[in-house]
Amino acid sequence: MMQKVGMIITVFSVVLSVTTSAQQISIVWQVQDVETQRPVPGAICSVDSIAVGVTDSHGKLIVRYTPRRPQLLLAVRKLGYRPWQSQVTVTGDTLWVSVSLVSQPLLLQNIVISSYRSAREQYEQNLLRLSPRSIDQYLAFLPQISIQRRAAMAGEPLVQGMGMKRYEFRIADVPVLPACTDHMDPANTYVEPEALQNVAVQFAQSGGEFAMVHFIPDSPRMGPKQTMWTGQLSYGSVNREVRAYVRSQYQSPTLGFIVDGTYRRAANYRAGGGELIDPSGFRKWNYRIHGIAQLSPQFRLSGVFIGDDGYDIGFAALPMDTRYDRLRLGNLALQYKPVHQTWLREAVFQVFGSRVDHYMDDWKRQVPVHMDMPGHTRVLGGKLTLHSTIAGIPTKVATEYRSEYVHAEMVMYAPDATPMWMPTWPEMSRSVWSVVGQSYVPIASWGTFIPHVEISVAQTRLQRADEIAVLQGLVGDFSPERFQYAWSGGIALEGKILEAVETSLQLLYQQRLLHQSELYGFYLFQSQDGYDYLGNPRLQPEQRWYLNAHVSYARKNGTVVAMIYGNWFMQYVAASRIDIPPMTIGSKGVKQYRNAGTAWNLGLSLAGWFEVLSGLTTGCILKAETGQRSDGLPLPAMSPWTLRTVVRYQPKPWWIEVQGEMAVANRQVARWAGETPDPGYMVWDVEAGWQMLREMYVALGVANVFDQQYHRFSDWNDLPAPGRNVYVTVRGRVQMSMQ
Amino acid sequence: MKYTIFLLAIFVLLIQSGCETSNPTTPDDQNDQGQSFSLVVARQQTAWGEVAIYAHDTLRAGYAELLITVKHNGQYVQVSNLQFEPEMAMQGGMSHSTPIDTLFWDAQLQGYQVHLVWVMATYSPGGDKMGDWTVHLTGTIGQDTLDLTLPIEVYYAERVKAFISALDSAKIIAALHISNPEVGLNDFDLFVYRKVMHRFEPVTDLSIEIEPEMPSMGHGSPNNQNPVHIRKGRYQGKVNFTMTGDWVIHTAFYRDGVHIGKVDFPVTF
Incomplete structure (x- = not known):
């Protein structure tokens, strides 16, 4: 090692x-x-x-x-x-x-690919991957991501404090539009860690948004004929979660396949101290067929289908739960790679589609008026990507067209009253066309200069006259069609300034396409601040300047990485109160999205990874964020000083690992967004494992060993985190080579 | 051959039926609000022809539109000095009329349109009979005389409200009309009349404020427009329904800044 x-x-x-x-x-x-x-x-x-x-x-x-x-x-x-x-x-x-x-244990990366992969390396990724516990656990280790928990199943990633309205989700390069107005279906809900290769957090080439969070499933491989079967079973005591994973993988010199699936079932969990969080249980299936075929020396075809079906998902932090949440996603890609041409190195043409059907209801709750809130989204599109070398400069050009559909509505059932219907996202179709170009210009032997430009144009159209009428009844006349464009451009420099010192600098200007909630949302109740939210069809596009710099110092037995990023938002979109009657029972009033001048935020992180002794490694990441609007109000979702650390001792075939997470009290909170001060906390996890055979191991761990009652700064309505959780995982793999 | 004859016969029938439906005087034609006078609410044969009264739908208390056709010797005709007099003979022996907003000849429909407000129903919500509505039609058609009394049934609906004016103790009748309520901004008419003996006179000098509410949810809606007087006791405004369901429009009446009364109109759609 x-x-x-x-x-x-x-x-x-x-x-x-x-x-x-x-x-x-x-x-x-x-x-x-x-x-x-x-x-x-x-x-x-x-x-x-x-x-x-x-x-x-x-x-x-x-x-x-x-x-x-x-x-x-x-x-x-x-x-x-x-x-x-x-x-x-x-x-x-x-x-x-x-x-x-060999990975250089950076905890931070900047240009396109995220730090996720490197962070995972810190935990001896091959073993951690064998005993995954959640996607959230991985994402929380990224310096620019925090997790906003509303339930036990999956939280919403906040990228530099930005929620889902400001960035795009992709799975296997397919855009996925969440279908729930209350953020109960972030795309990480649809990915299980066993099937994940990488998570890329991009701040350029982000589809007309400020960022893109891209979940990349592991690909089938081609090689000597071989078939593998993998099985894994886990159990966690805190919510009696059973998790089963099966995988079949086949490869030949010209063909590769993966068929895998995960089943999860969990009851309500208990928070630290014993409080039962009800409802928080769920049931879930996730399944995938992923194939690749070498058609000829120049052509390669790959395709992936992912399905995910969640049922009866409790959202204790919200007034409603999810009855079902379904994803269907597919991507078919044809890759052309000429052998003898120098200017065109690779061309990839893809067609893709995704659909999400989400159904929110509150039939498990004791409320005077029950509600159903179904939501549906569709994406269908194609993409052409060209990798070339022009005048010795590697260049990438990509163009994508996609058609999107969004609709969500609500029906309320008051006792002895006529069912009440209203749209929450009026039926909307949007056509988006984008072009992106990026080059890698070498600067002597020092590093690389990376210019980038992206243009996205979108035509949005509301479809239903009755829904247009109801929105116009509130916000006045507006055109049901809207043309938007967003462009971004920037430069990045990366390279080595000394033998052991690597650095990068990225500067971006971006505009983003506005989210349907911001434009057309209709009385979307936000339980954190207790207001109904209205869209604003006259909203101007939000823009930002983004600066990111990092420097890392790497030696044989350790690495230290420091990173700083800053955002300067213009036409910052925030909701402010307007004087019209609210709709939701108990609502404090109505807020409407407005352009609220400028805003800024700043993030810092310091990470390290050291091999102290043979087999004994330790790593940590320290991060904090702050931000403010031009009117002096603090920005929401800014992380207080938070430290995560791990110590791992691995005298094979045993290992033992201790993880700690601690945060100072969070007092700089955005009360206007419903945030309240959060106390500091310290939580410890411990895990031990035994690798019985090369392809088989068992791991036993205790998360939140001291049963602390705590929540993170970003947890919705201060939802308490799970208490002490004793878990066990058994994994085995059978491999068969064929001639 | 026999199939050819059969098809030919069907073709001729279709042509004939096409000729019939092209007659511009059918009451099934639509009025200017897109509604069809498709329901016969009263019809009577006479020595010289037929008189019929059509409506868009079952007659209910509140605003209604009627079409009166007079067929004289096979032709739809106008009536000289036409008088249209509805009357309610109540169970207690009293009687009264009902306010008529407008009556005019519709050349396209070849009949008289009558817009009026039924101030009460024939039956109570519990099904008890409260009286009998009749319509008395008089006039002349050439040498012939029109003098008919047609019975009309009006069903209960909570679209007409009454209150006693705090200023002069007059009985005020208010009727709400929203032609086809839907989510969003809706135009509505409010008809206000004062009862004088057995007749109703338009009240034209009121300020009216409305406030829609969804009682089951405890919320209202913004951007409503209070009704203003148009003509003959007819007030027009806009009401904003932000969702379907059971609404109540709280309506307050003022004269010279003095609150004289209030009523609530339920609206369900």
């Missing part, structure tokens, strides 16, 4: 055939992660200090090159990994270079 961590690269393949060096040769790169053996996309490859391209989503790059001398200096760089370089001698017309990168 020490050797593995200490080395920077491992070269698995070398020169194959022999020809003279004066001719043009092909260099075929295959870059993968040394730990996971999975491809590393986006790695910058260079020859003699000149960048020649970036690896594709399969970690591959093929270039034509005319060597001027027999020895070539090959290099691969990728943020979050230790740089690799090697001197090789050209002896054939094709140079096969297989590189395994």
Whole structure:
């Protein structure tokens, strides 16, 4: 293990055939992660200090090159990994270079790919992946993400304090539009950690929003014929959660498949101190078929279908629950990769679609008036992505068209009264077309300059005359059609300034497409501040300047990373009170979305990872955020100083791990948004495991060992977190090779 | 061959029926609000033809639109000096009329449109008979005389309210009319009359304030427009229904700034 961590690269393949060096040769790169053996996309490859391209989503790059001398200096760089370089001698017309990168334990990344992968590396990802507990647990370790819990099942990620209205969700590169007006269906609800390869948090190329949270499922692989079956069973005491996962995987030289599924069932959980959180139970199925086929040397076809069905999901922090929540998602991609052309390295054409059907009701609650709130969203679209090398500069151009549909409504049932109906999101269709371009311009041997531009145009149309009429009755006349455009542009610099010091700087200007709640939301009750929210069809697009800088210092036995980011929002969208009667029983009044001038926020994080002794590693991340509107009011969802830490001792085949999370009291709260001060807390988890065989292990852990009653600053209505949870996980894998 | 004859016969029938339906004088034609006079509420044969009264729907207490057709020797005709006099003979022996907003000849429908307010129903909500409505029609058609009394049944609806004016103790009748309530802003008419003996006179000098409420939810709605007087006791305003269901429109009446009374109109859709 020490050797593995200490080395920077491992070269698995070398020169194959022999020809003279004066001719043009092909260099075929295959870059993968040394730990996971999975491809590393986006790695910058260079020859003699000149960048020649970036690896594709399969970690591959093929270039034509005319060597001027027999020895070539090959290099691969990728943020979050230790740089690799090697001197090789050209002896054939094709140079096969297989590189395994070793992760450099950054807790932070900046440009496109998130820190998630690196953070996970800190926890010896191969073992942690074998005993996953939740997506939220992973996301909470990202420096720019906090989790807003409304229920036990999945929380809403807040990206730099921004909720779902300000960023886009994607799963397997398919946009997913949540269908619940109360944020009960963030897209991480539909992803189980066993099927996840990576989470990318992008602040550029974000589909007309300020950011994109992209859940990337692990891909099937092609290789020697092999079939694998995996099974995993977990049990947690705090809510009697049973979790079963099965997976079948097949691979051949030209074909790969994964079929997997997860079933989860949980009762109400108990918070620290014993309080029963009712309702908070749920049932859930998640299933996937994922395939890949090499049709010819140039063409590769891949497809994925993901389904997720949740039932009877209790949302203790809200006045309503989810009766069902269903996702259907598919993506079919055809990849073309010419072998002998230099300017076009890869073209990918995709067609995709997703639909979410959500049904919120309150039949488990004792309320004077019951309600049903069904919501539906659809997305259908296509995307073309071209990776090319023009004048020696790797460039990516992508264009996407998608058609979206959104509708949500509410029916209330008062005793002895006629059922009452109203729209909550009027039926809306939106066509969005976007173009994005990004280049990787090498700056000598120092680093890379990355300019980026993106333009999105959207045509929004409300469909139903009665719903238009009801909205016009409140906000006055407006056109049911709206044309929006949003563009963003920016630059990034990344590179090494000293041998052990890596740094990056990113500056972005962005506009975003407004969310349907902001434009057309109709009496959306927000239980945190107790107001009904109204949309505003005359709202102006929100804009921001975004600055992100990081510096990392890496040595053989440890890494320290510091990051700072800042946002300057213009036409900041916030809701303010208006003088009209509310609708929801108990509501304090009505707020309407308005452009509230400017606002800013600032985030800091400091992370470290150290190998103290052989087999003993420790890591931590410290982060805090603050922000304010131009009128002096604090921004909501700003994280107080929070520290997460882990210590792991792993004398194989045993391991023991202790995790801690602590936060100072949160006093800078946005009372106008319903926030209240939060006390500080300290929580400890412990886990021990035994790897019985190479493919089988058992893990036993206790989360919240001291049964602390606490909540995080972002938890909706201060929903208490689960108390002491004793859990056990057993996992096994059977692998069969075939000739 | 016999199929050809059969098809030909059907074709001829269709042509004939097409000719009949092209007659512009059918009461099934729609009025200017898009509603059809499709229900016969009274009909009587005479020596020279037929008199019929049509309505859009079952007659209920409150505002109504009627179409009166007079067929004389097979032709729809106008009536000279037409008088239309509704009368309620109540169970207790008293009688009264009901206010008529307008009466006019509709050339397109070949009949007389009457817009009026039925101030009470034939039956109570419990089904007890409260009296008998009749319509007395008089006039002349050439050499012939029209003098008919037609019975009319009016069913209960909570669209007409009465109160005693705090200023002069007059009995005021108010009737709410929303043609087809739906979510959003709705135009509405409010008819206000003062009872004088057995007749009703328009009240034209009131200020009226409305406040819609959904009692089961305890909320109202914004952006309503109080009704203002248009003509002959008819006031027009806008009411905003933010959802379907059971609404109540609280209506307050003022004369010269003095509150003279209030009524509540339930609206369900």
